[in-house]
Amino acid sequence: GQNIDQPTEMTATEGAIVQINCTYQTSGFNGLFWYQQHAGEAPTFLSYNVLDGLEEKGRFSSFLSRSKGYSYLLLKELQMKDSASYLCATDGGYNKLIFGAGTRLAVHP
Amino acid sequence: DAMVIQNPRYQVTQFGKPVTLSCSQTLNHNVMYWYQQKSSQAPKLLFHYYDKDFNNEADTPDNFQSRRPNTSFCFLDIRSPGLGDAAMYLCATSREPPGGEITDTQYFGPGTRLTVL
Numbered sequence: 001g002q003n004i005d006q007p008t009e010m011t012a013t014e015g016a017i018v019q020i021n022c023t024y025q026t027s028g029f030n031g032l033f034w035y036q037q038h039a040g041e042a043p044t045f046l047s048y049n050v051l052d053g054l055e056e057k058g059r060f061s062s063f064l065s066r067s068k069g070y071s072y073l074l075l076k077e078l079q080m081k082d083s084a085s086y087l088c089a090t091d092g093g094y095n096k097l098i099f100g101a102g103t104r105l106a107v108h109p
Numbered sequence: 110d111a112m113v114i115q116n117p118r119y120q121v122t123q124f125g126k127p128v129t130l131s132c133s134q135t136l137n138h139n140v141m142y143w144y145q146q147k148s149s150q151a152p153k154l155l156f157h158y159y160d161k162d163f164n165n166e167a168d169t170p171d172n173f174q175s176r177r178p179n180t181s182f183c184f185l186d187i188r189s190p191g192l193g194d195a196a197m198y199l200c201a202t203s204r205e206p207p208g209g210e211i212t213d214t215q216y217f218g219p220g221t222r223l224t225v226l
Binding site for chain 2: 008030033042044045048091092093097099100101102104
C-alpha cells in the first residue's frame, strides 16, 4: 500500500526555523521529493533525496532516512513569502510520484 | 524561458458539458502528466504519457480522457463534468532517465482551475 503522512498545518515566526516532517510507507521507493505550493499555484520543486542524510540548499535543507521511512524539510530564517503548502512525494519508479496532502505553513511577523 | 504552459487558467463549464484543458511545454521532455488536485488534498495522478505511450491510472474515471498529438502538447478531455470534478488540474513534465526506473523531477504548469455550475 501507499501511505504518506505530514502534519496538516504549522505556524512559525518570521526569522525562525521550522521543521516539517514526512513519514512514508510505499511499496516501491527510489527517492523523496519536496515541493512548495503557494495557494492557487502549481507545485515548484525544492529538493530530491535519494541517499540517507542531509541535503542543504540555501535556507532549505532536506533529510532522509530510508530505514525509518522518514524525511524532513528544514526552513531557516523564515520569510513571509515562505507561507505555503509543502508537499512531500515518494518516487515509486516508472514515472510515478505519490504525493502527501501537504503541510500548510503560516509565517507570522 | 523553457516552461510548461496551461490554458486556460480558469475554466467554467456547466454540468455535463464537455470541456478540454490544454498543456504545452518547451522543455522537450518526453514524459507528460495530468493531475487532479482538490482543495487541501494531494495531487492525484490521472494519466501520464511516456512519448506517445499512454498510461492510465486504474482509478481514473472513464469520464476523463487524454490526447497527446505530439511531444509538446497534451490535452485533458472531461466528457461529462460533474460537480465532483471541480478542481485544479495540473500538467507536469519530466525527462525519462536511462533505465526508466527512477522518476526524474517533475515540472508543473500553473494549473487550470475548473468550476462546474
